[in-house]
Amino acid sequence: MANWPDFLGNRPESMTLSNHEVARYSRHLIMPEVGMDGQKRLKASSILLIGAGGLGAPLAMYLAAAGIGRIGIVDFDVVDYSNLQRQVIHGTADVGKRKLDSAKESMQAINPEVQVDTYPVRLDRTNALEIFKPYDLVIDGTDNFATRYLVNDACVLLKKPNVYGSIFRFDGQASVFYPFQGPCYRCLYPQPPEPGEVPSCAEGGVLGILPGVIGVIQATEAVKLILGKGEPLIGRLLHYDALGMKFREFKVRRNPKCPICGPNPSITELIDYDQFCGVRGETTPSSGTTSGSGSDAGDPFADLTVEQLKARMDAGENLFVLDVRNPEELAICRIAGTTVIPLPQLPERLYELDKDREIIVHCKSGMRSAKAKGFLREQGFRSVRNVMGGILAWADRIDPNMPKY
Numbered sequence: 477m478a479n480w481p482d483f484l485g486n487r488p489e490s491m492t493l494s495n496h497e498v499a500r501y502s503r504h505l506i507m508p509e510v511g512m513d514g515q516k517r518l519k520a521s522s523i524l525l526i527g528a529g530g531l532g533a534p535l536a537m538y539l540a541a542a543g544i545g546r547i548g549i550v551d552f553d554v555v556d557y558s559n560l561q562r563q564v565i566h567g568t569a570d571v572g573k574r575k576l577d578s579a580k581e582s583m584q585a586i587n588p589e590v591q592v593d594t595y596p597v598r599l600d601r602t603n604a605l606e607i608f609k610p611y612d613l614v615i616d617g618t619d620n621f622a623t624r625y626l627v628n629d630a631c632v633l634l635k636k637p638n639v640y641g642s643i644f645r646f647d648g649q650a651s652v653f654y655p656f657q658g659p660c661y662r663c664l665y666p667q668p669p670e671p672g673e674v675p676s677c678a679e680g681g682v683l684g685i686l687p688g689v690i691g692v693i694q695a696t697e698a699v700k701l702i703l704g705k706g707e708p709l710i711g712r713l714l715h716y717d718a719l720g721m722k723f724r725e726f727k728v729r730r731n732p733k734c735p736i737c738g739p740n741p742s743i744t745e746l747i748d749y750d751q752f753c754g755v756r757g758e759t760t761p762s763s764g765t766t767s768g769s770g771s772d773a774g775d776p777f778a779d780l781t782v783e784q785l786k787a788r789m790d791a792g793e794n795l796f797v798l799d800v801r802n803p804e805e806l807a808i809c810r811i812a813g814t815t816v817i818p819l820p821q822l823p824e825r826l827y828e829l830d831k832d833r834e835i836i837v838h839c840k841s842g843m844r845s846a847k848a849k850g851f852l853r854e855q856g857f858r859s860v861r862n863v864m865g866g867i868l869a870w871a872d873r874i875d876p877n878m879p880k881y
Protein backbone atom coordinates (compact mmCIF):
# COMPACT_ATOMS: atom_id res chain seq x y z
CA MET A 477 0.00 0.00 0.00
CA ALA A 478 0.92 3.63 -0.35
CA ASN A 479 2.21 5.88 2.38
CA TRP A 480 -1.20 7.09 3.53
CA PRO A 481 -3.65 5.21 5.73
CA ASP A 482 -5.72 2.43 4.22
CA PHE A 483 -9.20 3.58 5.16
CA LEU A 484 -10.98 0.54 3.71
CA GLY A 485 -9.81 -1.98 6.30
CA ASN A 486 -10.58 -5.55 5.28
CA ARG A 487 -13.81 -4.70 3.44
CA PRO A 488 -12.41 -5.42 -0.07
CA GLU A 489 -11.70 -9.04 0.88
CA SER A 490 -15.39 -9.90 1.08
CA MET A 491 -16.13 -8.40 -2.36
CA THR A 492 -16.77 -10.55 -5.44
CA LEU A 493 -17.25 -9.52 -9.06
CA SER A 494 -19.95 -11.10 -11.27
CA ASN A 495 -19.13 -12.06 -14.86
CA HIS A 496 -20.92 -8.92 -16.02
CA GLU A 497 -18.75 -6.83 -13.73
CA VAL A 498 -15.62 -8.56 -14.96
CA ALA A 499 -16.60 -7.61 -18.52
CA ARG A 500 -17.52 -4.07 -17.51
CA TYR A 501 -14.27 -3.39 -15.68
CA SER A 502 -11.99 -5.49 -17.87
CA ARG A 503 -9.77 -2.55 -18.93
CA HIS A 504 -9.12 -1.93 -15.25
CA LEU A 505 -8.65 -5.57 -14.37
CA ILE A 506 -5.81 -6.11 -16.81
CA MET A 507 -3.69 -3.30 -15.37
CA PRO A 508 -1.35 -4.25 -12.51
CA GLU A 509 -2.12 -0.97 -10.67
CA VAL A 510 -5.81 -1.91 -10.44
CA GLY A 511 -6.35 -5.61 -11.14
CA MET A 512 -8.95 -7.72 -9.37
CA ASP A 513 -7.82 -6.51 -5.95
CA GLY A 514 -8.05 -2.86 -6.96
CA GLN A 515 -11.47 -3.26 -8.53
CA LYS A 516 -12.70 -4.92 -5.34
CA ARG A 517 -11.33 -1.96 -3.42
CA LEU A 518 -13.31 0.41 -5.63
CA LYS A 519 -16.43 -1.71 -5.14
CA ALA A 520 -15.93 -1.77 -1.37
CA SER A 521 -15.48 2.00 -1.16
CA SER A 522 -17.90 4.84 -0.63
CA ILE A 523 -17.55 8.43 -1.78
CA LEU A 524 -19.63 11.46 -0.87
CA LEU A 525 -19.95 14.19 -3.50
CA ILE A 526 -20.93 17.65 -2.35
CA GLY A 527 -22.72 19.35 -5.24
CA ALA A 528 -24.22 17.94 -8.43
CA GLY A 529 -23.20 20.95 -10.52
CA GLY A 530 -20.23 21.69 -12.78
CA LEU A 531 -17.66 19.62 -10.89
CA GLY A 532 -20.20 17.14 -9.55
CA ALA A 533 -21.32 16.17 -13.06
CA PRO A 534 -18.08 14.61 -14.34
CA LEU A 535 -17.28 13.33 -10.85
CA ALA A 536 -20.57 11.45 -10.57
CA MET A 537 -20.40 10.03 -14.08
CA TYR A 538 -16.78 8.84 -14.00
CA LEU A 539 -16.95 7.50 -10.44
CA ALA A 540 -20.11 5.58 -11.28
CA ALA A 541 -18.51 4.21 -14.44
CA ALA A 542 -15.35 3.26 -12.52
CA GLY A 543 -17.37 1.05 -10.17
CA ILE A 544 -17.28 2.87 -6.82
CA GLY A 545 -19.62 0.76 -4.69
CA ARG A 546 -21.56 3.53 -3.04
CA ILE A 547 -21.79 7.18 -4.09
CA GLY A 548 -23.66 9.75 -2.00
CA ILE A 549 -24.55 13.16 -3.44
CA VAL A 550 -25.69 16.27 -1.58
CA ASP A 551 -27.43 19.10 -3.44
CA PHE A 552 -30.53 21.22 -2.89
CA ASP A 553 -30.81 22.80 -6.33
CA VAL A 554 -32.90 22.16 -9.44
CA VAL A 555 -31.57 22.05 -13.00
CA ASP A 556 -31.62 25.42 -14.74
CA TYR A 557 -31.04 26.19 -18.45
CA SER A 558 -27.86 28.04 -17.50
CA ASN A 559 -26.46 24.80 -16.02
CA LEU A 560 -26.55 22.81 -19.25
CA GLN A 561 -23.45 24.42 -20.80
CA ARG A 562 -21.26 22.54 -18.29
CA GLN A 563 -23.28 20.24 -16.02
CA VAL A 564 -23.27 17.44 -18.55
CA ILE A 565 -24.92 14.89 -16.27
CA HIS A 566 -28.15 16.85 -16.81
CA GLY A 567 -29.93 17.21 -20.16
CA THR A 568 -32.44 19.66 -21.59
CA ALA A 569 -35.34 17.44 -20.52
CA ASP A 570 -34.10 17.65 -16.90
CA VAL A 571 -34.57 21.42 -16.59
CA GLY A 572 -36.76 22.04 -13.54
CA LYS A 573 -36.01 18.61 -12.00
CA ARG A 574 -34.02 18.19 -8.81
CA LYS A 575 -30.35 17.89 -9.74
CA LEU A 576 -30.11 14.81 -7.53
CA ASP A 577 -32.88 12.97 -9.36
CA SER A 578 -31.42 13.82 -12.74
CA ALA A 579 -27.88 12.88 -11.62
CA LYS A 580 -29.00 9.57 -10.11
CA GLU A 581 -30.86 8.65 -13.29
CA SER A 582 -27.77 9.32 -15.44
CA MET A 583 -25.48 7.42 -13.06
CA GLN A 584 -27.72 4.39 -12.96
CA ALA A 585 -27.99 4.44 -16.74
CA ILE A 586 -24.17 4.37 -16.87
CA ASN A 587 -23.75 1.73 -14.17
CA PRO A 588 -26.66 0.06 -12.35
CA GLU A 589 -24.18 -1.81 -10.10
CA VAL A 590 -23.50 1.39 -8.15
CA GLN A 591 -25.54 2.35 -5.12
CA VAL A 592 -26.46 6.05 -5.32
CA ASP A 593 -27.65 7.77 -2.12
CA THR A 594 -29.13 11.24 -2.46
CA TYR A 595 -29.30 13.97 0.19
CA PRO A 596 -31.61 16.73 -1.03
CA VAL A 597 -30.52 19.23 1.60
CA ARG A 598 -28.32 22.27 1.97
CA LEU A 599 -25.24 20.98 3.74
CA ASP A 600 -24.72 22.93 6.96
CA ARG A 601 -23.26 22.62 10.43
CA THR A 602 -26.31 20.73 11.70
CA ASN A 603 -26.23 17.87 9.18
CA ALA A 604 -22.67 17.63 7.79
CA LEU A 605 -21.12 15.23 10.32
CA GLU A 606 -24.08 12.87 10.18
CA ILE A 607 -24.08 12.80 6.36
CA PHE A 608 -20.26 12.42 6.12
CA LYS A 609 -19.88 9.63 8.67
CA PRO A 610 -20.68 6.57 6.53
CA TYR A 611 -18.35 7.58 3.66
CA ASP A 612 -14.67 6.83 3.14
CA LEU A 613 -13.86 10.08 1.43
CA VAL A 614 -15.49 13.34 0.49
CA ILE A 615 -15.20 15.33 -2.73
CA ASP A 616 -16.02 19.00 -2.70
CA GLY A 617 -17.72 20.13 -5.89
CA THR A 618 -19.35 23.26 -4.52
CA ASP A 619 -19.06 26.85 -5.52
CA ASN A 620 -19.04 28.88 -2.32
CA PHE A 621 -16.61 29.58 0.49
CA ALA A 622 -18.96 28.86 3.39
CA THR A 623 -19.48 25.29 2.14
CA ARG A 624 -15.76 24.80 1.43
CA TYR A 625 -14.82 25.67 5.01
CA LEU A 626 -17.66 23.52 6.29
CA VAL A 627 -16.57 20.52 4.19
CA ASN A 628 -12.97 21.05 5.30
CA ASP A 629 -13.79 21.24 8.99
CA ALA A 630 -16.14 18.28 8.93
CA CYS A 631 -13.48 16.21 7.12
CA VAL A 632 -10.75 17.20 9.60
CA LEU A 633 -12.99 16.44 12.58
CA LEU A 634 -13.83 13.04 11.09
CA LYS A 635 -10.30 12.49 9.68
CA LYS A 636 -11.64 11.87 6.18
CA PRO A 637 -9.78 12.83 3.01
CA ASN A 638 -11.29 15.82 1.20
CA VAL A 639 -10.63 16.08 -2.52
CA TYR A 640 -10.88 19.74 -3.40
CA GLY A 641 -11.52 21.51 -6.70
CA SER A 642 -12.57 24.97 -7.77
CA ILE A 643 -13.15 26.74 -11.06
CA PHE A 644 -13.52 30.26 -12.39
CA ARG A 645 -13.58 31.48 -16.00
CA PHE A 646 -10.58 29.67 -17.58
CA ASP A 647 -8.75 28.70 -14.38
CA GLY A 648 -9.08 25.78 -12.05
CA GLN A 649 -7.44 24.35 -8.94
CA ALA A 650 -7.36 20.96 -7.32
CA SER A 651 -5.74 19.43 -4.25
CA VAL A 652 -6.17 16.66 -1.72
CA PHE A 653 -6.63 17.71 1.89
CA TYR A 654 -5.87 14.58 3.87
CA PRO A 655 -6.28 15.47 7.55
CA PHE A 656 -3.04 15.11 9.52
CA GLN A 657 -1.22 13.61 6.52
CA GLY A 658 -0.93 16.98 4.81
CA PRO A 659 -2.36 20.51 4.94
CA CYS A 660 -6.07 21.25 5.07
CA TYR A 661 -8.04 23.97 3.28
CA ARG A 662 -7.56 26.29 6.26
CA CYS A 663 -3.79 25.75 6.14
CA LEU A 664 -3.93 26.99 2.53
CA TYR A 665 -6.55 29.72 2.99
CA PRO A 666 -6.72 30.72 6.68
CA GLN A 667 -9.30 33.43 6.01
CA PRO A 668 -12.19 33.60 3.54
CA PRO A 669 -12.14 36.50 1.08
CA GLU A 670 -14.26 39.54 1.81
CA PRO A 671 -17.83 38.95 0.60
CA GLY A 672 -18.02 39.95 -3.06
CA GLU A 673 -14.21 40.13 -3.43
CA VAL A 674 -14.03 36.92 -5.43
CA PRO A 675 -16.79 36.84 -8.04
CA SER A 676 -18.73 33.62 -8.49
CA CYS A 677 -19.07 31.77 -11.81
CA ALA A 678 -22.61 33.17 -11.95
CA GLU A 679 -21.07 36.65 -12.01
CA GLY A 680 -17.80 36.10 -13.82
CA GLY A 681 -18.64 33.15 -16.03
CA VAL A 682 -16.85 29.86 -16.59
CA LEU A 683 -15.75 27.93 -19.67
CA GLY A 684 -18.17 25.02 -19.92
CA ILE A 685 -15.39 22.47 -20.38
CA LEU A 686 -13.29 23.64 -17.43
CA PRO A 687 -15.24 21.76 -14.70
CA GLY A 688 -14.81 18.64 -16.84
CA VAL A 689 -11.03 18.93 -16.53
CA ILE A 690 -10.98 19.75 -12.82
CA GLY A 691 -13.74 17.27 -11.91
CA VAL A 692 -11.90 14.50 -13.72
CA ILE A 693 -8.69 15.38 -11.83
CA GLN A 694 -10.63 15.14 -8.57
CA ALA A 695 -12.11 11.78 -9.61
CA THR A 696 -8.62 10.54 -10.52
CA GLU A 697 -7.29 11.56 -7.11
CA ALA A 698 -10.17 9.83 -5.34
CA VAL A 699 -9.60 6.59 -7.25
CA LYS A 700 -5.83 6.72 -6.53
CA LEU A 701 -6.49 7.20 -2.82
CA ILE A 702 -8.80 4.19 -2.82
CA LEU A 703 -6.41 2.04 -4.81
CA GLY A 704 -3.46 3.16 -2.70
CA LYS A 705 -1.50 3.86 -5.87
CA GLY A 706 0.52 6.74 -7.25
CA GLU A 707 1.34 10.18 -5.86
CA PRO A 708 -1.71 11.98 -4.58
CA LEU A 709 -2.05 15.79 -4.55
CA ILE A 710 -1.48 15.84 -0.79
CA GLY A 711 0.49 19.00 0.01
CA ARG A 712 0.32 20.13 -3.61
CA LEU A 713 -2.05 22.62 -5.16
CA LEU A 714 -2.47 22.04 -8.88
CA HIS A 715 -3.38 25.07 -10.95
CA TYR A 716 -4.75 24.74 -14.47
CA ASP A 717 -4.82 27.63 -16.93
CA ALA A 718 -6.98 26.62 -19.88
CA LEU A 719 -6.20 29.69 -22.00
CA GLY A 720 -2.44 29.20 -21.72
CA MET A 721 -2.95 25.40 -21.54
CA LYS A 722 -0.55 25.21 -18.60
CA PHE A 723 -0.52 23.19 -15.43
CA ARG A 724 1.46 24.56 -12.49
CA GLU A 725 1.99 23.09 -9.07
CA PHE A 726 2.44 24.84 -5.74
CA LYS A 727 3.70 23.23 -2.55
CA VAL A 728 1.37 23.68 0.40
CA ARG A 729 2.57 22.96 3.91
CA ARG A 730 0.64 22.29 7.07
CA ASN A 731 0.23 25.47 9.07
CA PRO A 732 1.37 24.90 12.67
CA LYS A 733 -1.11 27.61 13.66
CA CYS A 734 -4.00 26.06 11.72
CA PRO A 735 -7.10 26.54 13.90
CA ILE A 736 -8.41 23.06 13.10
CA CYS A 737 -5.56 20.73 12.11
CA GLY A 738 -2.76 22.42 14.10
CA PRO A 739 -1.49 21.07 17.41
CA ASN A 740 -3.63 23.52 19.43
CA PRO A 741 -6.91 23.69 17.56
CA SER A 742 -9.38 26.42 18.49
CA ILE A 743 -12.07 24.88 16.31
CA THR A 744 -13.21 21.60 17.81
CA GLU A 745 -16.74 21.50 16.44
CA LEU A 746 -18.53 22.91 13.40
CA ILE A 747 -19.14 26.66 13.47
CA ASP A 748 -21.49 29.10 11.74
CA TYR A 749 -19.93 29.20 8.25
CA ASP A 750 -22.20 31.87 6.78
CA GLN A 751 -21.16 34.15 9.59
CA PHE A 752 -17.48 33.17 9.25
CA CYS A 753 -17.58 34.02 5.54
CA GLY A 754 -19.72 37.13 6.06
CA VAL A 755 -22.43 35.70 3.84
CA ARG A 756 -25.52 37.79 3.51
CA GLY A 757 -28.38 37.09 1.09
CA GLU A 758 -27.81 38.93 -2.19
CA THR A 759 -31.20 40.52 -1.96
CA THR A 760 -30.99 41.49 1.70
CA PRO A 761 -31.29 45.21 2.14
CA SER A 762 -28.01 46.63 3.40
CA SER A 763 -29.61 49.54 5.18
CA GLY A 764 -32.98 50.94 6.05
CA THR A 765 -36.38 49.47 5.56
CA THR A 766 -37.58 48.57 2.12
CA SER A 767 -41.05 47.29 2.74
CA GLY A 768 -43.56 49.79 1.34
CA SER A 769 -42.60 52.41 -1.22
CA GLY A 770 -41.93 55.65 0.56
CA SER A 771 -41.32 54.03 3.95
CA ASP A 772 -37.58 54.51 3.38
CA ALA A 773 -37.85 58.13 2.43
CA GLY A 774 -35.80 59.18 5.43
CA ASP A 775 -32.76 57.03 4.63
CA PRO A 776 -30.89 58.16 1.51
CA PHE A 777 -29.09 54.80 1.37
CA ALA A 778 -32.10 52.51 1.74
CA ASP A 779 -32.24 49.92 -1.02
CA LEU A 780 -35.02 49.56 -3.56
CA THR A 781 -37.00 46.59 -4.75
CA VAL A 782 -37.48 46.28 -8.50
CA GLU A 783 -41.17 47.08 -7.95
CA GLN A 784 -40.25 50.32 -6.20
CA LEU A 785 -37.90 51.26 -9.02
CA LYS A 786 -40.54 50.51 -11.65
CA ALA A 787 -43.16 52.54 -9.74
CA ARG A 788 -40.82 55.53 -9.62
CA MET A 789 -40.05 55.21 -13.33
CA ASP A 790 -43.75 54.95 -14.16
CA ALA A 791 -44.43 58.04 -12.06
CA GLY A 792 -42.19 59.92 -14.50
CA GLU A 793 -39.43 60.74 -12.02
CA ASN A 794 -36.19 61.86 -13.61
CA LEU A 795 -34.03 59.07 -12.16
CA PHE A 796 -30.33 58.41 -12.49
CA VAL A 797 -29.94 54.65 -12.74
CA LEU A 798 -26.40 53.34 -12.90
CA ASP A 799 -25.70 49.84 -14.32
CA VAL A 800 -22.31 48.53 -13.10
CA ARG A 801 -22.25 45.32 -15.13
CA ASN A 802 -19.63 44.47 -17.74
CA PRO A 803 -20.05 45.23 -21.47
CA GLU A 804 -20.59 41.53 -22.31
CA GLU A 805 -23.59 41.46 -19.99
CA LEU A 806 -25.13 44.56 -21.59
CA ALA A 807 -25.26 42.70 -24.88
CA ILE A 808 -27.59 40.15 -23.23
CA CYS A 809 -30.13 42.50 -21.67
CA ARG A 810 -30.48 45.92 -20.10
CA ILE A 811 -33.00 48.25 -18.54
CA ALA A 812 -33.75 51.18 -20.83
CA GLY A 813 -32.43 54.60 -19.90
CA THR A 814 -29.62 53.54 -17.57
CA THR A 815 -26.07 54.90 -17.49
CA VAL A 816 -23.36 52.27 -17.70
CA ILE A 817 -20.06 52.27 -15.79
CA PRO A 818 -18.64 48.77 -15.17
CA LEU A 819 -17.69 48.33 -11.51
CA PRO A 820 -13.91 48.06 -12.14
CA GLN A 821 -13.98 51.44 -13.94
CA LEU A 822 -15.96 53.24 -11.25
CA PRO A 823 -13.00 54.75 -9.34
CA GLU A 824 -11.50 56.41 -12.43
CA ARG A 825 -14.87 57.56 -13.80
CA LEU A 826 -16.28 59.10 -10.62
CA TYR A 827 -16.14 62.55 -12.22
CA GLU A 828 -19.02 61.46 -14.50
CA LEU A 829 -21.34 61.24 -11.50
CA ASP A 830 -23.08 63.98 -9.51
CA LYS A 831 -22.40 63.56 -5.77
CA ASP A 832 -25.53 65.51 -4.84
CA ARG A 833 -27.93 63.53 -6.98
CA GLU A 834 -29.62 60.30 -5.91
CA ILE A 835 -27.93 57.36 -7.64
CA ILE A 836 -29.82 54.13 -8.10
CA VAL A 837 -27.34 51.37 -8.85
CA HIS A 838 -27.96 47.88 -10.19
CA CYS A 839 -26.02 44.87 -11.48
CA LYS A 840 -27.01 41.28 -12.26
CA SER A 841 -28.06 40.08 -8.82
CA GLY A 842 -27.22 42.86 -6.37
CA MET A 843 -23.68 41.94 -5.22
CA ARG A 844 -21.60 44.24 -7.38
CA SER A 845 -24.09 47.08 -7.03
CA ALA A 846 -23.85 46.69 -3.23
CA LYS A 847 -20.07 47.08 -3.58
CA ALA A 848 -20.54 50.11 -5.83
CA LYS A 849 -22.92 51.62 -3.32
CA GLY A 850 -20.43 51.12 -0.48
CA PHE A 851 -17.69 52.72 -2.55
CA LEU A 852 -19.80 55.72 -3.61
CA ARG A 853 -20.91 56.23 -0.04
CA GLU A 854 -17.27 56.31 1.11
CA GLN A 855 -16.58 58.86 -1.60
CA GLY A 856 -19.15 61.23 -0.08
CA PHE A 857 -22.13 60.65 -2.36
CA ARG A 858 -25.31 61.95 -0.70
CA SER A 859 -27.78 59.25 -1.72
CA VAL A 860 -27.09 55.84 -3.25
CA ARG A 861 -29.60 53.02 -3.45
CA ASN A 862 -29.01 49.46 -4.51
CA VAL A 863 -31.63 47.63 -6.54
CA MET A 864 -32.14 44.38 -4.65
CA GLY A 865 -31.83 41.27 -6.81
CA GLY A 866 -30.58 43.33 -9.77
CA ILE A 867 -31.62 42.72 -13.35
CA LEU A 868 -32.47 39.08 -12.56
CA ALA A 869 -35.21 40.28 -10.20
CA TRP A 870 -36.30 42.77 -12.89
CA ALA A 871 -36.58 39.92 -15.42
CA ASP A 872 -38.47 37.76 -12.90
CA ARG A 873 -40.93 40.30 -11.60
CA ILE A 874 -41.15 43.25 -14.01
CA ASP A 875 -40.27 42.18 -17.55
CA PRO A 876 -40.93 38.47 -18.23
CA ASN A 877 -39.66 38.85 -21.81
CA MET A 878 -36.19 39.83 -20.65
CA PRO A 879 -33.64 36.98 -21.08
CA LYS A 880 -32.02 35.73 -17.88
CA TYR A 881 -28.40 34.66 -17.65
Ligand SMILES: Nc1ncnc2c1ncn2[C@@H]1O[C@H](COP(=O)(O)OP(=O)(O)OP(=O)(O)O)[C@@H](O)[C@H]1O
Nearest residue numbers: 527528529530550551552553598599618619623678
Ligand atom coordinates in the same frame (compact mmCIF):
# COMPACT_ATOMS: atom_id res chain seq x y z
N1 LIG B 1 -24.12 23.90 1.10
C1 LIG B 1 -24.48 23.20 0.03
N2 LIG B 1 -25.24 22.09 0.17
C2 LIG B 1 -25.62 21.37 -0.90
N3 LIG B 1 -25.29 21.70 -2.16
C3 LIG B 1 -24.55 22.79 -2.37
C4 LIG B 1 -24.10 23.59 -1.29
N4 LIG B 1 -23.38 24.62 -1.80
C5 LIG B 1 -23.39 24.46 -3.14
N5 LIG B 1 -24.09 23.37 -3.49
C6 LIG B 1 -24.33 22.85 -4.84
O1 LIG B 1 -23.09 22.74 -5.51
C7 LIG B 1 -23.31 22.90 -6.91
C8 LIG B 1 -22.22 23.82 -7.44
O2 LIG B 1 -22.15 23.70 -8.81
P1 LIG B 1 -22.12 24.90 -9.85
O3 LIG B 1 -21.46 26.06 -9.28
O4 LIG B 1 -21.61 24.35 -11.11
O5 LIG B 1 -23.67 25.09 -10.02
P2 LIG B 1 -24.72 26.26 -9.94
O6 LIG B 1 -24.85 26.75 -8.55
O7 LIG B 1 -25.91 25.65 -10.58
O8 LIG B 1 -24.09 27.38 -10.89
P3 LIG B 1 -24.44 28.93 -11.00
O9 LIG B 1 -24.12 29.49 -9.63
O10 LIG B 1 -23.52 29.41 -12.07
O11 LIG B 1 -25.88 29.04 -11.33
C9 LIG B 1 -24.70 23.46 -7.11
O12 LIG B 1 -25.53 22.49 -7.73
C10 LIG B 1 -25.17 23.79 -5.69
O13 LIG B 1 -26.55 23.56 -5.51
Ligand SMILES: [Zn+2]
Nearest residue numbers: 660663734737
Ligand atom coordinates in the same frame (compact mmCIF):
# COMPACT_ATOMS: atom_id res chain seq x y z
ZN1 LIG C 1 -5.10 22.93 8.57
